[in-house]
Amino acid sequence: MLLDCAVIGGGPAGLNAALVLGRSRRKTVLFDDNKPRNAVTSESHGFITRDGIDPQEFKRIGQEEIRRYPDVSIEKQRVQRIVKENGQFKVEAEDGSLFYAKKVILATGFKETLPAIPRVKEFYGKSLFGCPFCDGWELRDRALAVIADGQKAVHMAKLVSNWTSDLLVFTNGSQVISQDEKELLHSKGIIINEKKIISLIGDEGMLEKIQLEDGTEVLCEGGFIASDWEQSASFQSELGYQVNDQGGIETDSWQRTKSSGVFACGDTRIAGPSQLILAASEGSMAAIAVNAELIEEKFNLQA
Ligand SMILES: Cc1cc2nc3c(=O)[nH]c(=O)nc-3n(C[C@H](O)[C@H](O)[C@H](O)COP(=O)(O)OP(=O)(O)OC[C@H]3O[C@@H](n4cnc5c(N)ncnc54)[C@H](O)[C@@H]3O)c2cc1C
Known part of the structure; x- marks a missing residue:
């Protein structure tokens, strides 16, 4: 089946992207191998209504909310490869299964070296x-x-x-x-x-x-x-998006990368402050931008 969108990474950025896509009736798969950099801490602060929450509890609530939307499935595994073929994306998961999607949202975060x-x-x-x-x-x-x-x-x-x-x-x-x-x-x-x-x-x-x-x-x-940062996962050689001088994925204000059909949100952009609520907000924006492109393509095809 050709999905509307594959979201790679299920931290706050990917969770919120999947939530908005699910509510938009978009066939979506969310991949997450659950290795966020904030796993070292037991409290996350500064997210209104969630101040002080355990990051794993935040993720549990996020997944529970997403499961209300039947068009979204959650794959608790790592994505190994993404290839663009004939205008669609082939996403290869760790267990060897293949998924095909019209759009990709990268929300894979980064890892730190202390x-x-x-x-x-x-x-x-x-x-x-x-x-x-x-x-x-x-x-x-x-x-x-x-x-x-x-x-x-x-x-x-x-x-x-x-x-x-x-x-x-x-x-x-x-x-x-x-x-x-x-x-x-x-x-x-x-x-x-x-x-x-x-x-x-x-x-x-x-x-x-x-x-x-x-x-x-x-x-x-x-x-x-202070620590050094690098991408948790990189698909740059396959997808050809641009990165900034700190190694973060470059996007416009709609979270679009320079690679057509590929969006990025949250820490993976390594651009300024890094917080749950900022990541979640960018995830929402990426989902809205995916919708906007899909709608545009649908009506252009019909014209
Ligand atoms: C010690 C510490 C304390 C922090 N405290 C706070 C705080 O109090 N308040 C706050 O707002 N922020 C805090 N942060 C920052 C916050 O954790 C990040 O800004 C936020 O988690 C970014 O969300 P994200 O979704 O972009 O990335 P992440 O939360 O890192 O999520 C990315 C997810 O993608 C998954 N992933 C990566 N590659 C793949 C792949 N190839 N396939 C499948 N899944 C993949 C990862 O395993 C991970 O689950 C803290 C960070 C640290 C390190």
Whole structure:
């Protein structure tokens, strides 16, 4: 059967795309292998009506809502390949099954690589986070660390200073902050430490101290860390869409990529802030854009 749309990735972006497609009576398949980057955390914040929800519970509710719409099916497996043939997309799933669709929405998110600091993964998602808009409130007024280098350090320090006045910046051995920037941060009470971090110390994910190369241990009760990003899945060689200089898929404001019939939404675009509600909103937009194209094609064919 030729489906209207295949949605790849079932985080908030893909779930919302599938919901809007289902409500639009579009034959849709939603694929998800359930490996989102926020699996490390037990609470998601900042989504109105869902503030503080467990991310897996968010997904469960999303799938339950989508199941009300008979035109959408959910495939809990990974998509391996997508090929465009004769104006339609052949989607190859992990178990070898094939699906054919007129349009594709990519909502596969990204994965992060944390700096190579011993024990960092024990704390990430529990007392060390990437985004203060998501988790700053819970850490407010504590002694916090920003672990980042280069311009990310300056940017993050300025941002996090909104949530605490007790802030230390650790560049983990890099010396890339200019003297002017150091003076600016110092003038706001932000201390910069350029020593290499040897280890993070604490129990059950709760950061207590940062141990430095000279043996000193600095007390802190959590913080924010900069990481590198890459796509969770890439179909660029088959589909030929464009990516931006950070590796995110480029789209217009309708979530259309440069590859005809391919849309992208949520974190996979790596363009600015990354949040559940922003991803969900882009998913909705992608579904509306898919509908708009399908309607256009239907009436053009009849003309
Ligand atoms: C530690 C941490 C805390 C966070 N806290 C918050 C918070 O409090 N509030 C907030 O708003 N945001 C928070 N975020 C950010 C939020 O998780 C993301 O912005 C959001 O999940 C992006 O949604 P998405 O749908 O684009 O991608 P994701 O949620 O990453 O979903 C993508 C899905 O696609 C699947 N997938 C990937 N490739 C394939 C494939 N080939 N086939 C099938 N499935 C595939 C993945 O397994 C995954 O399930 C946090 C992130 C982290 C890391």
